[in-house]
Amino acid sequence: MYEELLNSLLKGELSLHRLDSLVGDSNKATYLRREYLERKLNLKLEKIASSILDFNEVIGRNCENTIGAVQVPLGVAGPLLVRGEYAKGEYYVPLATTEGALVASINRGCKAITLSGGASATKVISDYMARAPVFKLGSLEDALKFVKWVKDNFQLIKEVAESTTRYGRLLSIKPYLIGRYVWLRMLFSTGDAMGMNMVTIASQKAVELMEREFPGVKCVSLSGNMCVDKKPAFLNELEGRGKSVISEALVKEDVVREVLKASPEAIVEVNIVKNLLGSARAGSLSFNAHFANIIAAVFLATGQDLAQVVESSMGYTWVELRGGDLYVSVTLPSLEVGTVGGGTRLPTQREALEIMGCYGPGDPPGSNARKFAEIVASAVLAGELSLLAALSAGHLARAHERLGRGKA
Amino acid sequence: MYEELLNSLLKGELSLHRLDSLVGDSNKATYLRREYLERKLNLKLEKIASSILDFNEVIGRNCENTIGAVQVPLGVAGPLLVRGEYAKGEYYVPLATTEGALVASINRGCKAITLSGGASATKVISDYMARAPVFKLGSLEDALKFVKWVKDNFQLIKEVAESTTRYGRLLSIKPYLIGRYVWLRMLFSTGDAMGMNMVTIASQKAVELMEREFPGVKCVSLSGNMCVDKKPAFLNELEGRGKSVISEALVKEDVVREVLKASPEAIVEVNIVKNLLGSARAGSLSFNAHFANIIAAVFLATGQDLAQVVESSMGYTWVELRGGDLYVSVTLPSLEVGTVGGGTRLPTQREALEIMGCYGPGDPPGSNARKFAEIVASAVLAGELSLLAALSAGHLARAHERLGRGKA
């Protein structure tokens, strides 16, 4: 039967994605797709084949048309002492990356922070997921009436939206207009889930209600790009999305000199000239050195949505002298993470979350995801500190010559 | 001996990163670090342990402090007919993701494009990697003299910079000023490598030359954030970084209706209202629906630098009617990819590149990376088309209810 199916595939009579239902076993379907590609393209995919994944768990949840798995090296940085509201204590941070020198660099930052007494405060200052459908009305007057109707009927909309979800809670709706178009930015709390899916489904119900109840309104798109998902945008930087987190530390002068091999004054100068002046001159909306490196490595290790590295890595690094010591903070307005759902339930990703004690739902709901966000922000702090120190001391290129290829 | 080492680790007398040199085998060091974490944290990391990676190949190149590997499901979309300058023919695009519905959606877009005769043109219109050190001079006058000196001595700088690399070629240097600070944006061609590491090392040599030869100049930071690496910035959008690629297709009206289950008119409206008006209203610098989803999945599958999803996913989607058919194009100004170096040499990532015939150096140098860039841009085209169609027809939430969690 497999040969028959392979022949049909090779003749172009059968689509790859139909195999799962045809053979009733996605592990077999995965094998067949891989086998098909190997024959068709005359190559070997034996490494991709060597996976621990049960594709019956994967199909319909995490991926389609599977042919195997990709393996990425996983390192750890730490211990990193975190003094958050939910994360309290020393943590090892799992980092999956193919970029040499990155884990070593973050690890050095962790050491400097931990030796100085830890990330002396790390806080989630806001927490919600947003979806922003866009609507077209007949006129400006109608648009303003629609906005008023939405405001007047918030409780009803909330009930309908929340009927689709166990954890999602509609917090508020903020309207934005261009002429007779209206974007409704709907903010939800989402428990320990990153929540994009939950919020999409809930918003869809809300939209259906609006179209049913308000005459003449038409939803042009369930996502109107004011969510803002997977695009860099000042809206998220100003209003937040996911967790807005800040982490700070006071790094002792001798630690700066001995662990980071740099002078506090030089680090301050690099931060101002590179991260502030340089980003301003480049028309960037990220005023940091390499948040994205740390975010991407943690996201990959823990099953977060990698496309959300885009907005999750926006933010501000600030460094100043305090006496002889070095005060450093990172501000991440839009860190989108979860500890349930999505890729978090995959075998290796789950273990990675467990290393930080962050897998699964928290009690109360949301507390686990916030704990995780605090650890991530602290790791970002460590990574920024270490790279700024390296740049200030002229060590960047040297590290790259020694350890693979580059960052920042 | 292992127990001794583990005890030293547990007592805090030994750092994790010293194990590789101590035991002389990174596979054993990886095992010990994992074992240490298991004991210390009282948990099991058996999935992370189950890896095909040879960590002696990984340490010093791709990752440090390794404890194992992360596995991510790998699917394929295709066949996708590409009519590029280097990529000509049908391709299967490997996509590693944990976000359900994504591969299925891209696959649908591939089908629509291929049925319509392919991405009718895909071209790399510029190709270079940039590094921008920032310098401080004593005065504006000195800064202008320095800029002139750099211009006058371009050949010398080029020789020195290129002495560090086999493939890197210094193409040009563009200065930017704020007061007496000077950023020199140095552009290099980098063959088939993404090239960030190559360019960092070459720039370091150039900087050393400048500091040696031009009195009074001081390099504040080898990266002055005008590179712009791993941060979203209008500079990259305007000037490009990595490959600037455009891909377009003319999708037949019946294909739109039957494959994409949508009307061409509605897709045009969603693109204008969501991708143009919505992004403009949100203060975004990405005028697309979800480039980042496709970019992240291909990058992860093929060993690209995941932090570069940030700028590689910037760009513009354009859709219009042409007769009854649908013209669609995607423009990616800053797609940073390579087919040699970095994560591309890891076992599964290499196989993923081989699926597209893109692994390793091209002949002439650079041709393989450009071929790959063309395929990636075409896949982005497919992904945009499919999501816009789903949004225009109100299918987004439904797909998510069926297939895991969300995108866009």
Add this chain to the structure above:
Amino acid sequence: MYEELLNSLLKGELSLHRLDSLVGDSNKATYLRREYLERKLNLKLEKIASSILDFNEVIGRNCENTIGAVQVPLGVAGPLLVRGEYAKGEYYVPLATTEGALVASINRGCKAITLSGGASATKVISDYMARAPVFKLGSLEDALKFVKWVKDNFQLIKEVAESTTRYGRLLSIKPYLIGRYVWLRMLFSTGDAMGMNMVTIASQKAVELMEREFPGVKCVSLSGNMCVDKKPAFLNELEGRGKSVISEALVKEDVVREVLKASPEAIVEVNIVKNLLGSARAGSLSFNAHFANIIAAVFLATGQDLAQVVESSMGYTWVELRGGDLYVSVTLPSLEVGTVGGGTRLPTQREALEIMGCYGPGDPPGSNARKFAEIVASAVLAGELSLLAALSAGHLARAHERLGRGKA
């Protein structure tokens, strides 16, 4: 005595700005300063001298170190039929400009709109002035405590702030953080005044209260650039400042063809390709053709703050077909205008406001400024429509060849 003073000035023993108090009459002081410049620089300033201004009314209010006045031609466009909440009827819009073709072009737009039945809706959708002092705290924890204290003591802060003003009302305070720095964006309603001065003084009192009552807080700057005054910023575009106004019209097809000499389809295309795609490609935050031209001309005519043309001219133009007719709207998120205070009380500026029935305080307070904002937005609508039509028909350069120099 005048000769003595002139001699002292010429010898450099006396400063120009001391003359007003020395001679006790600013008209004479103005004469002396001008006379001094004429002698010192050996030139004639007789046109600058020919002014109707009473400088005793000007000094201490509008300008210092006066030497006379600048005269700018004042034209009118109209009648323009406006259907606003406060502005109802036909208006002539005073426009002061030195740019040939501008008034003629706006006038043509007014004609097209009025013939089509007027700007069918024009509404102020939000209205407040903002000032955002920035504070430094000892730590993130202190910063968060401070934010909470501000929230808890809003009524007290409001009382103290409002004690300085008859019309200003503190509406809300929104905090933004970077590490331990806190910006408090304070929003005030300001009656018929643009209100920047009122709000600055009220904010100063609020800041003094905070520094007195909250231990350890220090105001770094009364303006922390999140106000955002006289700088283009996405914050104002998203949150508004001054009046957020939208104006729309449905222009009849035959009017488009006969008055604007263009086709509706071509105008739609120019708007999308130029105002949306072009602005997006240029990294602009203004998605319009030339709001600034109309804003600057009205502001100059009516004594508004010309530096605020910067943010007042941000915004979005939208054009689409509706049947064969042309729907057009303009959205101005941050139009900062007043009808009392500042330059509005100067003789010619006051008369210009009277042409629209907009001079002085309204009843209820604020209504006159809103009426004026509605007229300005409608004039912007007329100006956009006319220029887009000219561009679509290839008439721009021709108009400039005929009538002075250029716009857009």
Add this chain to the structure above:
Amino acid sequence: MYEELLNSLLKGELSLHRLDSLVGDSNKATYLRREYLERKLNLKLEKIASSILDFNEVIGRNCENTIGAVQVPLGVAGPLLVRGEYAKGEYYVPLATTEGALVASINRGCKAITLSGGASATKVISDYMARAPVFKLGSLEDALKFVKWVKDNFQLIKEVAESTTRYGRLLSIKPYLIGRYVWLRMLFSTGDAMGMNMVTIASQKAVELMEREFPGVKCVSLSGNMCVDKKPAFLNELEGRGKSVISEALVKEDVVREVLKASPEAIVEVNIVKNLLGSARAGSLSFNAHFANIIAAVFLATGQDLAQVVESSMGYTWVELRGGDLYVSVTLPSLEVGTVGGGTRLPTQREALEIMGCYGPGDPPGSNARKFAEIVASAVLAGELSLLAALSAGHLARAHERLGRGKA
């Protein structure tokens, strides 16, 4: 005859703009339009009537539908010692404004700079005017061919474009693409004129050539918003438009304390926290305190295009300690000014330019406009310095209570 015309106007049988040709004298037409408005609206416009302007010189050049003139108080700041390439010596800077305290504040900055030995360097680092038509091609392939054709035929295009102008010289053409749309950003040197009109007409000729010679290309709009005229945009900030100018000064410590009543350290802190962090947090593309105030006042005084305050006021302020002294610089990437044409030939504006020795054409061409640009940049330096000092010392609100209404 006048009564007849007035009656026709009042009956709506005659348009205001037809009066000039009907009566053959624009001074009389101006009178009639004013008289009409006075009767129609039952008000007096006697101040607007009191003008020295000869409207026969104005109509067809600077304004249409004139009814008189607006008068704005004109002050001077200075002497300001400038050490530019073209401007060498002490200058009085004419400033027309209705905002109390502004001239006094700039004047104070001038004093501090002059006492410290002047703006120790001020340089125009690039100088050109841009116009960017946008074209539509049949496909990406055609678009790339068109770009190549333009490159290959640069000399021909240059000849045709320059045939329309005595001073304009086409320097280069830079293409930008989205799909099959092409923007050609054409850069011209324009002598002493700001040059927008000159460049528009020259570009029109170039466009006509392209449409004639290259089959299938269609110019969608002569201005495609990548010029970028009268809109804030990162493109201008990165590439420049008009003059890119930098001015710096080293202000002596005792001057800071005695003239500016502030401490150097506090000024540095305000600049970093307000102008860098604050602007970054607000999503601004202007990293300064109030460039727009100075730019608007000089532009109004000297007959520049006031709508161009928008982009001319973008830029960066940088302040740092140097020993105990204060180093300060301002960088204006896009200062659009001229000393011939436009409003510069109006009577009062011409005199204002003469105060600085900047009226009319320079020898060599362009030198007068550059001299003027250097003085403007130095005045901006003075204005920034003064306001930052006031903010750092907590003086802003106090100045406003004393002197009219606000800035910053």
